[in-house]
Amino acid sequence: MAMPVQGGSEGLHEWRLEEARHLIEKAGKGSLESLVMVDALQRLGIAYHFEEETQILLQEQLHISTFDGHPSRSSNNIFQSFMIKEDNYSGYVFDLKLCKDIFGLTSLYEASHLGVQAEDILDEAADFTRRALSLSADKFLYVGNGMSSQVLGELVRKTLSNPFHKSMPRFNSMSFQYYFTGPYEWTRTIGELAILDSNLVQSINQTEIRQISKWWTDLGLAKELKFAGDQPMKWYMWPMAILSDPSLSQERVDLTKAIAMIYIIDDVFDVYGSPNELILFAQTINRKFEP
Incomplete structure (x- = not known):
């Protein structure tokens, strides 16, 4: 060959x-x-x-x-x-x-x-x-x-x-x-x-991290809700671990976004959140995830 x-x-x-x-x-x-x-x-x-x-x-x-x-x-x-x-x-x-x-x-x-x-x-x-x-x-x-x-x-x-x-x-x-x-x-x-496969998978993971980081930055919640968690890498770790097949790239990205929202909801409603911030938060979620 x-x-x-x-x-x-x-x-x-x-x-x-x-x-x-x-x-x-x-x-x-x-x-x-x-x-x-x-x-x-x-x-x-x-x-x-x-x-x-x-x-x-x-x-x-x-x-x-x-x-x-x-x-x-x-x-x-x-x-x-x-x-x-x-x-x-x-x-x-x-x-x-x-x-x-x-x-x-x-x-x-x-x-x-x-x-x-x-x-x-x-x-x-x-x-x-x-x-x-x-x-x-x-x-x-x-x-x-x-x-x-x-x-x-x-x-x-x-x-x-x-x-x-x-x-x-x-x-x-x-x-x-x-x-x-x-x-x-x-x-x-x-x-x-x-070794070749590990390198290619690492490249795919890096691309996904860039996509998630851009999505999170564009979402703007880190600036608006300064008390909330700002940890896109942490949120990505679980999808990367359980969906290890390289072909499931979009699934990993989508699951990371859902996990991010769960963490933010927890921070907003359990840690801190004024009425105005809760209204802003709900509007942002509805805008970004509406069909």
């Missing part, structure tokens, strides 16, 4: 997308590599480009996938394979030999956050891996995949503080890029695509 000579970063981004799509199609369906690839795509914040392809890969799995967000009830049997019967204990406990595999521990810790009520074994997995990883975080020696002990320790600490399934992938993708490595032929392409 020839690299484009024109089109700048967007052209390179499109080229990397097609290259990555080709590599995904080559991944062995039902293999460990295919799951590692899906996991990497999600953690790098670029899985939205390949929803159909990743679903095909995941559907090939006969057992639980810790990456699709919907673990099956067969998970208990799978986790029990990591447990042994202890002599002085009536039940089973997680095998301490698992502590030798740091990457396996982090995966088990991540999977434990997908548990539902009454899945006690996942609670046990969370407790076991949390303690094991916490004890190991500052004691790593150089490991075989080329990752230094310092970097691996930092990866473990970030995993403990921000489990993937309880975090926002877009915000964590940049740090994951730093740790992203592997023996597969697609590693470099996926990593480069993630």
Whole structure:
């Protein structure tokens, strides 16, 4: 596949997308590599480009996938394979030999956050891996995949503080890029695509911020109601977080405007507002949001 000579970063981004799509199609369906690839795509914040392809890969799995967000009830049997019967204990406990595999521990810790009520074994997995990883975080020696002990320790600490399934992938993708490595032929392409995608998304977010700032300035409420909040960046953060798909640009802008009005209404009616200011406020809202 020839690299484009024109089109700048967007052209390179499109080229990397097609290259990555080709590599995904080559991944062995039902293999460990295919799951590692899906996991990497999600953690790098670029899985939205390949929803159909990743679903095909995941559907090939006969057992639980810790990456699709919907673990099956067969998970208990799978986790029990990591447990042994202890002599002085009536039940089973997680095998301490698992502590030798740091990457396996982090995966088990991540999977434990997908548990539902009454899945006690996942609670046990969370407790076991949390303690094991916490004890190991500052004691790593150089490991075989080329990752230094310092970097691996930092990866473990970030995993403990921000489990993937309880975090926002877009915000964590940049740090994951730093740790992203592997023996597969697609590693470099996926990593480069993630960087290009992050840059393009950042450009889109900056454009939206400029639109919102202009709207807020033109609205004039910051000048008329000096006691009210003047925080367009704060209002934009929530839409940016929950509507992470770059194609939802207008939705993010519209939601930010609604959030801004909610904050202003709160300031006007709960904090301070004279009759004249309340009349001015109501007139402004009606004028700006009438059909």
